[in-house]
Amino acid sequence: MISPAALVKRTAPVLACIGLLAIWQVASLGLKSDSFPTATDAVRAIPDILGDKESLINILASLRRMAVGFGIAVLLSIPLGLLMGRSRAVSAFFNPLLMVIYPVPKAALMPIIMLWLGVGDITKTLVIFLGVSLPVIYHSFEGAKAVEEKMLWSGAAMGLSPLQCLVRIVLPAALPEILTGCRTGLVLALITMITSEMIARQSGAGNILFNALDMGQYDTVYAMIIIVGAMGICLDAVFERVRTRLVRWSEPQFDMPLSFS
Amino acid sequence: MPSSEWVRPLTSQKPASAILEIDRVSQVFQTSARKEHLALSEISLTIEEGAFVSILGPSGCGKSTLLYIVGGFVSPTRGAAKMKGQAITGPGPDRGPVFQEFALFPWKTVLGNVMYGPRQRGVRATEAEAQSRALIEMVGLKGYENFYPKELSGGMKQRVALARTLAYHPQVLLMDEPFGALDAHTRTRLQNDLLNIWERDRKTVLFVTHSVDEAVFLSDKVVMMSNSPGRIREVIAIDLPRPRRRNELLLDPRYQKYVVDIERMFDESEEAGAPL
Structure with missing residues (x-):
C-alpha cells in the first residue's frame, strides 16, 4: 500500500x-504560428527521427564524441585536481592557468581549433573535453584540499607511501566532491556537444536540429530538442544512480530529489 | 615537589628501558613573513618501555606538536627524537596515533577501518578480519562492524579509532587529546575502558591532555609543560596502585593530593605564559 x-x-x-x-x-x-508547432506534432515527429537510419547514425556519433570527450576529461582531470589539492607547487603552477581558462566559453575557442584541426571528430571531442575538464578539476581540487590532514597521518602511520595516500585516502575521501564535479561535467558535455555541432556543421544531433531549422521543418526542430533533453535527463539519472551507490557512506546533504532517478 | 620523592610504580617488574628519547627538541613556527613563534624550546625527555606518560599543559604550550614530532608527522626545527635508538624521520607503524578528531576513513565500515592497517601490513584478509572483529569486541562495539562512521556517536568513533590503531600493533600509542571532544560521561567511560585495555598488554602510551584528573588517573608519569615557549616544567611520577578503579581512586587522599598539587602548578604555568 x-x-x-x-x-x-x-x-x-x-x-x-x-x-x-x-x-x-x-x-x-x-x-497558430508556423514556427511553433503543437506538442502533439513535435512528439509525433520523434519516431520518424529515431526510425531514420541516417539520423540515428548522427545521434550515435554525437554520443560517441561526448563519451570520449567526457571520459578522457575525467581520467585526466581527477588526478590533476587531486595533485593540485595536495601539493602547493602543483596548484601554484596550474591555478593561474585555469583561472584564465575557466570563464572563457569553450565554444568560443572552436573557430581557432577548427583552423588547426578541421571540422571533424577531433575538434568537437576536444571542445567537449575542455568543457568537462574545468568543473571536474575544480571539484577534485576542492575535495582534495578539504581532506583532513590527520586522516592522511593515520594512513602514513600504517605505512602508506605519499602516492598510496593520494590514491587510497585522498581519492575516496574526495569522491563525493569529485562526483559532483563529474555531474556538472556531464551536463556541460551535452551542451558543448550540441554547440560544437552548431558551429562545425557536419554531423551529429546538433546538425540535424539546425538543418531542420534551415529547412523550416519546425516539428523536427522541436522533436530534436525533446530528444536531446531526454538524453540529458537519462544520462543524469543513470549517473545519479551510480553516484549515490558510490558515496552512500557520506552524509546525505539534501532530502529533495535532485534528479528524476 | 621533587620527582625523586616518588618511587617507580610497584607494577613495573622488569627493569625499564628507554623506548623514546627526545633530545633537545625545539620547534619554530613562521607565523608571518617576519615573525617567528617558538612553540617548543629545548625539550628533553626519556620515555620508558611500557610506561603510560601524559603530557599536560595549557593550550598553546606545544604539547600536541611534541606528539606529532614523535609520530614523525612534523620535523623538529632543532634537536631529534629517537625510537629505540633510531632517529625518527617520518611516520611508521611502530608509533600509532589516535587523534581528537578521530580521523576515521568515512568510506569504510567499522570493520573496514580496523582491518585497514593489518591489510596494509600484509596480513591475510581472513586473519585480519578475525583479529579486527576481536578488537572491535574488546572496545565494546560488537554488533557495529558494518556501520559507517557517520552512523556512530563521538565516543563510538573514538573507540573505532583506538581499535584501528591497536590493530597494527604499534609499540607506542600516541594519543592526542583523544577524549577532548567528548562529553563528560562518555569521557569517563572511555578513560576506564582505555585503562582496562592498557592494563592487559602495557603498551607504551604517550597521552596529551589538558585535563589534570585525566592525566593523574591514567598515568605513571605526568610531564607538566609551561607556555610560551613550551618547556618541560616538571616530571611527576604518579605512584598510585594499579589496576586503578575510579570509585576507589577518587576517595584516595594520594590521588587528591596529586590533582591539587598539579592543578596549582598548572595555574602557575598559565600565569607565567601569555595572558589568556
Whole structure:
C-alpha cells in the first residue's frame, strides 16, 4: 500500500512533464504560428527521427564524441585536481592557468581549433573535453584540499607511501566532491556537444536540429530538442544512480530529489 | 615537589628501558613573513618501555606538536627524537596515533577501518578480519562492524579509532587529546575502558591532555609543560596502585593530593605564559 504522499512524490515528475506539454499544446493552438508547432506534432515527429537510419547514425556519433570527450576529461582531470589539492607547487603552477581558462566559453575557442584541426571528430571531442575538464578539476581540487590532514597521518602511520595516500585516502575521501564535479561535467558535455555541432556543421544531433531549422521543418526542430533533453535527463539519472551507490557512506546533504532517478 | 620523592610504580617488574628519547627538541613556527613563534624550546625527555606518560599543559604550550614530532608527522626545527635508538624521520607503524578528531576513513565500515592497517601490513584478509572483529569486541562495539562512521556517536568513533590503531600493533600509542571532544560521561567511560585495555598488554602510551584528573588517573608519569615557549616544567611520577578503579581512586587522599598539587602548578604555568 503506497501512502498518498509517496504517490504524489513518485508521480510528480511525470505530472510536471504532462503539464508542460499541455501548456505547450494550448499555447501553440492559440498562437497558430508556423514556427511553433503543437506538442502533439513535435512528439509525433520523434519516431520518424529515431526510425531514420541516417539520423540515428548522427545521434550515435554525437554520443560517441561526448563519451570520449567526457571520459578522457575525467581520467585526466581527477588526478590533476587531486595533485593540485595536495601539493602547493602543483596548484601554484596550474591555478593561474585555469583561472584564465575557466570563464572563457569553450565554444568560443572552436573557430581557432577548427583552423588547426578541421571540422571533424577531433575538434568537437576536444571542445567537449575542455568543457568537462574545468568543473571536474575544480571539484577534485576542492575535495582534495578539504581532506583532513590527520586522516592522511593515520594512513602514513600504517605505512602508506605519499602516492598510496593520494590514491587510497585522498581519492575516496574526495569522491563525493569529485562526483559532483563529474555531474556538472556531464551536463556541460551535452551542451558543448550540441554547440560544437552548431558551429562545425557536419554531423551529429546538433546538425540535424539546425538543418531542420534551415529547412523550416519546425516539428523536427522541436522533436530534436525533446530528444536531446531526454538524453540529458537519462544520462543524469543513470549517473545519479551510480553516484549515490558510490558515496552512500557520506552524509546525505539534501532530502529533495535532485534528479528524476 | 621533587620527582625523586616518588618511587617507580610497584607494577613495573622488569627493569625499564628507554623506548623514546627526545633530545633537545625545539620547534619554530613562521607565523608571518617576519615573525617567528617558538612553540617548543629545548625539550628533553626519556620515555620508558611500557610506561603510560601524559603530557599536560595549557593550550598553546606545544604539547600536541611534541606528539606529532614523535609520530614523525612534523620535523623538529632543532634537536631529534629517537625510537629505540633510531632517529625518527617520518611516520611508521611502530608509533600509532589516535587523534581528537578521530580521523576515521568515512568510506569504510567499522570493520573496514580496523582491518585497514593489518591489510596494509600484509596480513591475510581472513586473519585480519578475525583479529579486527576481536578488537572491535574488546572496545565494546560488537554488533557495529558494518556501520559507517557517520552512523556512530563521538565516543563510538573514538573507540573505532583506538581499535584501528591497536590493530597494527604499534609499540607506542600516541594519543592526542583523544577524549577532548567528548562529553563528560562518555569521557569517563572511555578513560576506564582505555585503562582496562592498557592494563592487559602495557603498551607504551604517550597521552596529551589538558585535563589534570585525566592525566593523574591514567598515568605513571605526568610531564607538566609551561607556555610560551613550551618547556618541560616538571616530571611527576604518579605512584598510585594499579589496576586503578575510579570509585576507589577518587576517595584516595594520594590521588587528591596529586590533582591539587598539579592543578596549582598548572595555574602557575598559565600565569607565567601569555595572558589568556
